[in-house]
Amino acid sequence: MSNITYLPGKEPDQREHRLIFKNIDREGWDNSIDCYIKDGGYEQLKKAFKMEPQAITNEVKTSGLRGRGGAGFPTGVKWGFIPPNNTKPVYLICNCDESEPGTFKDRYIVHQDPHQLIEGMIISCFAVGANTAYIYIREEFPEASGILEKAIEDARAKNFLGEDILGSGFNLEIYLHRGAGAYICGEETGLIESLEGKRPYPRIKPPYFPAALGLYMSPTIVNNVESLCHVKHIIGMGGEEYAKLGTPRNTGTRILCVSGDVKKPGYYEVEVGKITMGELLNDICGGPKDGRNFKAVIPGGSSAKIMRCEETYEIKNPDGSQRNLSFYDIPMDFDTIAACGSMAGSGGVIVMDDSRKISWVLNNINHFYAHESCGQCTPCREGSMWMRKISDRIANGEATPEDVQTLEDVAYQIDGRTVCAFGEAASWPVEAIISKFRDELEAETSEDNEYLSDEAKRQLSFINQ
Amino acid sequence: MDNNTFPPFLVTPEIDDEANKRIKQYPEEKKRSAVLPLLHIIQHNFGFINTEATEWVASKLELEPMQVHEVVSFYPGLREHAPGKYHMRVCRTLSCAMTGSAELMERLCELTGIDRSKSDSHHNPIAVSPCGQWSVEFAECLASCGTGPVCMVNDDFHEAVTPDNAQGLLDKYDSASKS
Known part of the structure; x- marks a missing residue:
């Protein structure tokens, strides 16, 4: 990699190890297929076609690759969940709905190195036996959608996609499917519902594990953009060599x-x-x-x-x-x-540094989850809204000391009581912020506010009668 | 408020071809999957999705109009009313908020004369300027947290738009509408 130079001011840090981001901000690099091929692109695909699909899955298992979307589940193991005597078509979906606040990696991959993703996807589809794949991309990436459509077209023109790819006998079409601005579509079963043309209400697991009952009730593998890119490198290096990067189990x-x-x-x-x-x-x-x-x-x-x-x-x-x-x-x-x-x-x-009030941070996060709850499960739909209302009060200096406790109680009544992990996603930040910064939050509340005024107490006495 | 910035809904042969191309992406008996792609075509061409358009999508995909409407009404990225000619989405979420996206929103409203006092994030997220040229909306995380505040204007993405750069951003789209 010594011959690679990066744009001025965009040089990687000495401690970085660029694999997926090798071509990001690279001098003289563009996102065309020619540039990619000139740099040795699609060679790993040719290598993969000489292997048995099961051998590819085994390499991915050996590599120890864990999903990069959030849950960190081993990718090879996920692929292995497709029922062995399956007769239905298998689908692969690339989750490019990047929307977890704080995350901005997939954006650069699809903008600057789309063929890396497509090559990773073709190899993965070959491994799991999928002849149709979808890239579910968030609506807020319109430019990236155009880039990917072009990349798919160019890959097709060179027979990396389509019928009998490179004489391997393997057929594959990749299609782009744009979302419409809902965070819940990053949850794999919500994503599948969305791809089926419905509201993205997540499905309950069991029984709806996508690897068995996914898109159109067929076995479906949903992988993150970064995870699929890693597959290409695992085939290039070999699973064992790849596993030497990082630390054991990670x-x-x-x-x-x-x-x-x-x-x-x-x-x-x-x-x-x-x-x-x-x-x-x-x-x-x-x-x-x-x-x-x-x-x-x-x-x-x-x-x-x-x-x-x-x-x-x-x-x-x-x-x-x-x-x-x-x-x-x-x-x-x-x-x-x-x-x-x-x-x-x-x-x-x-x-966050010491200039940030933790109540403000908490409130910002609560607004996000209240907005993005899909509304399917009552604890999450109502709970996220109440958490937002209470943290609004704290942030505006209108809260009573009891409000902090109420907020915590609400959070613990969402966690574990919903169809999907959004319930945890919405309640964990609240639980953690309260347990670590209770003093700071309580210091922002006061007995001296309208909720504890004499008038409010008088009103309350009628309710309690 | 629907203004005259966008042409009225009309299915041209080009739009119909584009829709048919999208429908082919999905298995024959799973046409319903093309709901979002078709709605995107409509919103791209006509600015928003009205009842007529909803009914056209339904007939195209052999669905009930309600099955299309429930999708339109769910997704924040789909609109039932016209935005301004230049629709600005400012990221509201944590990392951008820390870099001043709320202040950016305030400044954009000041400069374009937009009143957001009647907006709320769920039911009425978009506010349009009196001239119909501009509209604003708070978006949730636009996935560029390292370069906030970020803002989208129609399909264009802009990063590091500080409140001080707000006028510069507007100038890029319409130097005539300086207020």
Whole structure:
């Protein structure tokens, strides 16, 4: 990779390991198929066609690749869930509905390197036996949609798509399907409902695991853009070689998107678990803004639980012994961040410094989830709205001290009581912010407000009679 | 308020061809999947989706109009009323809010004379300027959190639009409508 140069001011950090983002901001690079092929593009596809589909799945399993969309589920294992004696058509869907607040990686892949995604998709389709694939792209990416349509057309003209691809006997069509601005469509069963032309109400699992009962009740694999791109590299390097990147159980590279109060926000592709939170925030991102200190970090998109920067965590080593870990020493992997009570999620790291009021942060997040709840399950539909109303009160200085407790109670009544994980996504930020910043929130409430005025108490006495 | 910025709904042969091309993306008996693609064609050409258009999509896909309307009314990206000629979507979510997207929205409204006091995020998200030229809406995360505040004007994406750059943004679209 030594011959690759990047645009001035866009050079990767020394500690980065560019695999998926190799061509992002690259000097002399464009998103055309010719440029991609000249750089060795579609060679991994030719290699894949010489393998048995099952062998590709096995390589992906060996690589230890974990889904990059949020849940971190092993991709190869997911592929293995297609029922063995299936007779229905198999579909593959690329989830390009990137909408987890704090995440902005897929945008750059589709804008600058669309053929990497398409090659990854063709290999994945060949592995799982899908002859039709859809890219579900969010409506807010109109330019990217145009780029992908063109890329699909160009790939088709060169017989990387269509009938009997490169003489392999394998047929595949990829179609683009644009969403319409709903966060819930990032949830795989909601996405499938949306692709079927309905309101995107998520389906309950079991029985509707997409790998068995997905699109049109056929086996369907839904993978994130970044995950599908990794497949190409796994075939290129071999699963075992790929697994040497990163750390055990947390292999490969991943793109961390840093936003908020740091000197250098941006995207950084690093080996999973090889750098710590401190190295990411203080070294790569240049530390806090002048005169400020870090206060809190949301490590994996806004649904992940917030972490306080001065905290120390007690976690278990693989051998069962305990160790203490300061916030800045947490390695950026899936398992340690989970052990510290949050999640690596989609890789969207949102940083807040001591200039931010936590009630304002909480309220902003609550507005997001209240807006995006699909409304199917009562606890989430009503709960997210009430959480927003209560945090509005706190943020506006109109809350009573009891409101903080009420807010927490509401959150715990959503969590675990909904069809999909949106319930957790909406309630975890509230639960975490209250448990870590209860003092700060309560300090913003007061007995001296209209809800506790003599008049309000008098009114209440009639209700209680 | 529906203005005259957009042509009235009319199915031209080109639009019908485009719709048929999209319908072919899905299995023969699963035409319903083409609801969103067809609605996008309509919104792109006519600015918003009216009852007539909803009924046309329904007949095209052998659905009840209600089955199309429930989709239109669900998605924030689909509109039932005309926006301005230049529709501006400002990201409201956390990372952009930290960089001042609320202030950007305020500034855009000041400059275009838009009154957002009757807007709410669920039922009435879009506010249009008196001249019908501009409209604004708060969008949820536009996935460019590292370069906020971000804003879309129709299909164009703009990053790092600070309140101070608001006038510059408007000038890009219509230098004549400076207020």
